[in-house]
Amino acid sequence: MVTAMARVLLESLTKRFGDVVAVDSVDLEVQDQELLVLVGPSGCGKSTMLRLIAGLEDVTSGRVTIGDRSVNSVPAKDRNIAMVFQNYALYPHMDVYRNMAFGLRMRKVPRDEIERRVRRTAEVLGIEDLFARRPAQLSGGQRQRVALGRAIVRDPEVFLLDEPLSNLDARLRVTMRSELVKLHRHLDATMIYVTHDQVEAMTMGDRLVVMRDGRIQQVDTPRAVYESPANRFVGEFIGSPPMNILDGRIAKSGNALFFVSGRLRLSIPNNLCAPCEHRVDQSVQFGIRPEDLQIRTSDETDPDCVGVSCEVAVAQLLGSDSLVELDHEGTLVMARLDGRRSYRIGEVIEVGFSMDRAHWFDAQSGRRL
Ligand SMILES: Nc1ncnc2c1ncn2[C@@H]1O[C@H](COP(=O)(O)OP(=O)(O)OP(=O)(O)O)[C@@H](O)[C@H]1O
Ligand SMILES: [Mg+2]
The missing domain is CATH 3.40.50.300 (P-loop containing nucleotide triphosphate hydrolases)
Structure with a gap:
């Protein structure tokens, strides 16, 4: 050869x-x-x-x-x-x-x-x-x-x-x-x-x-x-179900930064602000994969996991996990959650957003920030 x-x-x-x-x-x-x-x-x-x-x-x-x-x-x-x-x-x-x-x-x-x-x-x-x-x-x-x-x-x-x-x-x-x-x-x-x-x-x-x-x-x-x-x-x-993408903007309150989309307001932990620091009051897109959302328990201590209360809109059991569509006052996200638990439509659960796994994109070009 x-x-x-x-x-x-x-x-x-x-x-x-x-x-x-x-x-x-x-x-x-x-x-x-x-x-x-x-x-x-x-x-x-x-x-x-x-x-x-x-x-x-x-x-x-x-x-x-x-x-x-x-x-x-x-x-x-x-x-x-x-x-x-x-x-x-x-x-x-x-x-x-x-x-x-x-x-x-x-x-x-x-x-x-x-x-x-x-x-x-x-x-x-x-x-x-x-x-x-x-x-x-x-x-x-x-x-x-x-x-x-x-x-x-x-x-x-x-x-x-x-x-x-x-x-x-x-x-x-x-x-x-x-x-x-x-x-x-x-x-x-x-x-x-x-x-x-x-x-x-x-x-x-x-x-x-x-x-x-x-x-x-x-x-x-x-x-x-x-x-x-x-x-x-x-x-x-790349990824299935696809990454959740939310249109919104960065807001500042005191020294803290927030991502705001509709009625969803996510606080951005201080150590994770870099991509958004120069984007205050500007439009950005926030991306999070379904597996980077989880049920947040009351003893959660991870500062990068930000809690949001959501209503279960639809749940599909896949076996080891469930795909659950979650609704926070009109803002919808897909989560891949524990399949051993059952989810009732309308049930309210506290959902943790792993902000250290968040993706930020420029609202116009779509480029990663
Ligand atoms: N011989 C051809 N004449 C005219 N247009 C063509 C020709 N071959 C491909 N195209 C066009 O070029 C583009 C790319 O086609 P191509 O076949 O490379 O796509 P692909 O990524 O392989 O898509 P698929 O996943 O459907 O196979 C398409 O818009 C297609 O219509
Ligand atoms: Mg082809």
Whole structure:
């Protein structure tokens, strides 16, 4: 196997389709052997970005570099990249073995080399017993593995996976997700994995790239993206149920700062005032995740946990916890609370807001303060 560094570098990469800017001056470095996940809502440019890297689409401007080679003018077949698509169309009339061997045959790889590679790959994927079957005789997960196998036998430097699990049912998706992560370790290849599923993104990637409207919003580890979203969009997109966002303003009374939204007034502990200090009387957005709200007991001593009395509007039991919609005089927030307790609609509970977990965003730009 060639051991060239399979770094992928995108510089000011732009793709226009008429008036639509599908990818808008993207700068990104994917490290050698990294599993990078591209996530964002439908239409944000994920597939287009993969197709530009693969060479299936010409760039409008900017540059794609793979390893040390600028590949803008290198045709797709010479880029040493394998792409697995959402609709991974296997050849229906060929059995599994021939499906996997097909690409190598087209490249005139010697027959015994093909056999060696197909067998080794099939072992890794646990499909060596399926060689004689046709795609119609396989389950969804098995088909998916054959499609991956077809990419792996080519021994590419870079794998581009475009929502490869979206055709599978929820349970199988979870299994295949962890299999893919293991496979990535085993292959030591660079992988770029596209999904619009934020759970998949959080659980799989070494790093996440969050996109919106053709632009990168944030690139970081899943934990960093979750804990310090760069803007309101990322805060709401990553996490389920989404972060609560309240529009309001900062008020000052004596030396103390408050966040005021409708009839909700939250005191901001002194040690946590920094993002709001220069925003007195200005509009801001306050974000808090459902798990950062909890039932506040009378012996609560954490000074960063600020109590607010709320009425239960709706409660959904999930099992280990309950999603409870809470109403403080017309201001609604979603909380993830203890599932062992039951919640009556209309019941009044004292809710603790963990202000040390609060996110503050600029009201106009949405940027994190
Ligand atoms: N061949 C094309 N011609 C014209 N517009 C296109 C073409 N391909 C993509 N687009 C547009 O470019 C934008 C980005 O599309 P793209 O397929 O990259 O999105 P995506 O993030 O992969 O979305 P999804 O999650 O739905 O697959 C969309 O507005 C889309 O309509
Ligand atoms: Mg797509």
